[in-house]
Amino acid sequence: MTAPPTFVTVVFDPEVALLDIQARSMDRWLDPTAVDRIVILDNCSRPLSSRRIAGLERSYGSVSDRVEVIRTRELIDAPHLHGWRTQQAAKLIVARHIDSPQYVVFDAKNHFIAPTHATSFVSSTGRPHGLSHSYVDHPLRESLERTLRYLGASEPTIVQAIQRFPPTGTPFVFETELVRRMMADIESTAKVPFAEEFESNDLLEFFLYSGWMAERGPGLEEATDGVEVESPTVWPSAANEAGVARAIGKAMSSKSVVFGVHRRALHRADPSTQAAIARFWVDRGLFPDDQAALRYIQRFRRNFVPAMLVARGTERIYDVRRRLEGR
Numbered sequence: 001m002t003a004p005p006t007f008v009t010v011v012f013d014p015e016v017a018l019l020d021i022q023a024r025s026m027d028r029w030l031d032p033t034a035v036d037r038i039v040i041l042d043n044c045s046r047p048l049s050s051r052r053i054a055g056l057e058r059s060y061g062s063v064s065d066r067v068e069v070i071r072t073r074e075l076i077d078a079p080h081l082h083g084w085r086t087q088q089a090a091k092l093i094v095a096r097h098i099d100s101p102q103y104v105v106f107d108a109k110n111h112f113i114a115p116t117h118a119t120s121f122v123s124s125t126g127r128p129h130g131l132s133h134s135y136v137d138h139p140l141r142e143s144l145e146r147t148l149r150y151l152g153a154s155e156p157t158i159v160q161a162i163q164r165f166p167p168t169g170t171p172f173v174f175e176t177e178l179v180r181r182m183m184a185d186i187e188s189t190a191k192v193p194f195a196e197e198f199e200s201n202d203l204l205e206f207f208l209y210s211g212w213m214a215e216r217g218p219g220l221e222e223a224t225d226g227v228e229v230e231s232p233t234v235w236p237s238a239a240n241e242a243g244v245a246r247a248i249g250k251a252m253s254s255k256s257v258v259f260g261v262h263r264r265a266l267h268r269a270d271p272s273t274q275a276a277i278a279r280f281w282v283d284r285g286l287f288p289d290d291q292a293a294l295r296y297i298q299r300f301r302r303n304f305v306p307a308m309l310v311a312r313g314t315e316r317i318y319d320v321r322r323r324l325e326g327r
Contacts, residue, residue, distance in 0.1 A: 002118040002126065004034050005173070006103040008094055010041040010072070010087045015108035015263050016052065017300045020059050021286060025111035027061030028285045029257070034118040035066055036100040041090050043072040070097065076195045088205040089198045095179035102128055107170045109260040110231055113284045116257045121173050123225045128173035130224030132164045140168055140204070147207040151215045166210040166220065171229045171258055174209060182212040233260030234277065239268040244276040259284075266297060267304045274298075 007026075011019055019040065026038070038060065042048050048069060057064040072090040075097070091105050104121050121129055135141045141162060148158045183194040190197040198208070213223045232250040234243055243265075251259050261277060269277065278293035287293035 002122050002124055003101050004036045004118045005121055006037045006039060006098045006100045006176075007035050007106060008039045008041060008091065008098075008103050009106045009108055009110075010043055010090055011108045012043045012087065013045055014304055016044065016048070017296075017303065018108040018111075018261075018263060019056055020296075021261075021281070022106065022108060022111045023056050023059035023061075024286045025113065025284070026063050026116075027059065029112040029114060030063060030116045031118075032062050034116060034120070035063060037068055037098070038063060038066045039094060039098070039103075040067065040069045041072050041075075041087070041094060042069055043087050043090065047071055070094070077193060085199055088203075089195050091205045092174075092179055092183060092198075092209065093195065095174065095176050095183070098176050101126065101176055103174050103176055105170055105172045105174065106258075107260070109233065109262050110170055110258050111260070111286070112257055113251060113259045114255065114257045120257045121171065121229060123227070125225075127225040128175060128223065129227040129229045130166055130173060131226055131228035132166050132220075132224075135162045135165055140207075143202075143204050144168075144207050144211075147203055148211050148215070150201050150203065151208075151211045153211065153215050157214075161211075161214070166206070166224060168204065168206040169231070171231060172206055173224070173229065175223075178213065178217055179209060182209060182217065185212070185216060229258070230254050230256040231258040231260050232256055233262060234265045235262050236264035236268055239265040239273060240270070241273050241276050244273055244280070248280055263304065266300055269297075 009019065009022065026035075040048075040056075053069055057067055060067055072086050075090050075093045076086060095103065102122050123129065135144050138144075144161065144165060145158055148161055153161070186197055187194050192200075197203075210220065210223060214220045217223075230251075232247040232254070234247045237243075238246065247259070250256070259280075266274075266277070274294060274297050275290070278287070278290050278297060281287050281293045282290055287296065
């Protein structure tokens, strides 16, 4: 029997409302025996309020007893690491607080749309799902190359990795013990805390984990079983009726259990696109009717710009502090 993994979602100010969709979807579609704990990594400018957390717990319903909220600052002792970089490091450092053999990292944009079990993410033999793909024309190719060079990979190895390497998006399944071993190895070599080394070398969490597996761990063939964890997503570049239809069509044809709606796509969507998203959410049992789903979307859109301003303002403050301190 596959041991239930822990689910981990990192959230910051503009995406807090999306957690409610994710929570509703877990209550609707997640087998309660399929998850060990549900960890929310709170990377907001201010801690999530007790009122907000209580509301989320109501939305989690049948799995609300598994929910735990952890401030990213409680995990990371690196005052100059902040914003998006904190989110990246936290996805790895949280392994020190997880008991299950595997944990699955989600973005707030991800939500469930079909019956979900532990085997949706981990094979019956205990190997994480995951399928590699090409980075030849990928916007993160340079980051992949930089991370592999940091780990000491040879140039032929890097060339090969560009052709086919594990994904850098969510959902992503981590082996808990291997993440711990990776961080211990890096700290032992660098002689500084993991978060500091992560930041000073501008590393990326998914590339670092997969690269370490390939170069210093048991090998990529042990990292995943070659089964893709699909999450068709409505991206900002396709925030229109056709884009929504394509994402839904892909989800239905591939029988995906996870779907995604990017925050900027929801913000940019015109009324007809909003209606298409709302109708899909109703079809998936996340709202009782179209009007309820549309009210949610309208609230999200009203709050989006103020939340983004808060997040960007916080980023600027940290950047100024770092420059003043010579970091």
